[in-house]
Amino acid sequence: MSANINLISRTSLEDSKTSRQKKLKNYSFILLFLVGFASLLIFLINYRFSVNYVRKQQQDLIKKISIYDETALKIILLNSRLSEISQVLSDRPKNTGLVREIVKGQTGSLVMDEFSLDANGTTVKLSSRSLLSLNEFLNNLLKLIQSKSISSININSFSYDGTSYLMEVAIIK
Numbered sequence: 232m233s234a235n236i237n238l239i240s241r242t243s244l245e246d247s248k249t250s251r252q253k254k255l256k257n258y259s260f261i262l263l264f265l266v267g268f269a270s271l272l273i274f275l276i277n278y279r280f281s282v283n284y285v286r287k288q289q290q291d292l293i294k295k296i297s298i299y300d301e302t303a304l305k306i307i308l309l310n311s312r313l314s315e316i317s318q319v320l321s322d323r324p325k326n327t328g329l330v331r332e333i334v335k336g337q338t339g340s341l342v343m344d345e346f347s348l349d350a351n352g353t354t355v356k357l358s359s360r361s362l363l364s365l366n367e368f369l370n371n372l373l374k375l376i377q378s379k380s381i382s383s384i385n386i387n388s389f390s391y392d393g394t395s396y397l398m399e400v401a402i403i404k
Contacts, residue, residue, distance in 0.1 A: 329353065332375055338364045352403040358395045365398055372402065
């Protein structure tokens with residue numbers, strides 16, 4: 232008879248067993264959710280900061296910067312051109328007066344073959360059949376030196392080609 236006697240009721244054993252199973256189920260669902268969330272989070276982080284993604288972003292950024300570099304280069308070139316143009320425009324009145332004074336000394340038989348202006352002064356290539364007209368031109372330039380319109384003159388070359396005399400003069404402001 233003692234074998235049939237059970238002090239713990241069967242319902243309390245079944246209740247504790249089912250409650251333990253419910254708790255284990257709840258814990259397993261919570262752990263399953265946490266593992267799934269953690270895997271999704273790791274996947275997104277890996278995707279967001281993967282090497283290929285970072286390289287792609289870097290290339291896009293380099294393209295954007297290179298566009299700005301090209302634009303900046305164009306702006307710098309335009310500013311340089313504008314400053315050179317403004318320099319030429321500001322020097323124009325001075326150069327115009329100098330050119331008038333130089334051309335005023337030209338006589339009828341004197342021919343100006345080339346006339347060039349630069350920052351330091353003017354270069355004039357002349358030809359004439361007569362040395363007298365070249366002499367008058369040089370005397371006129373000497374008068375400009377005395378009046379302080381120009382600082383000096385240099386005769387760069389002087390030659391005779393059989394029909395006319397050729398002379399190149401550098402006029403320094």
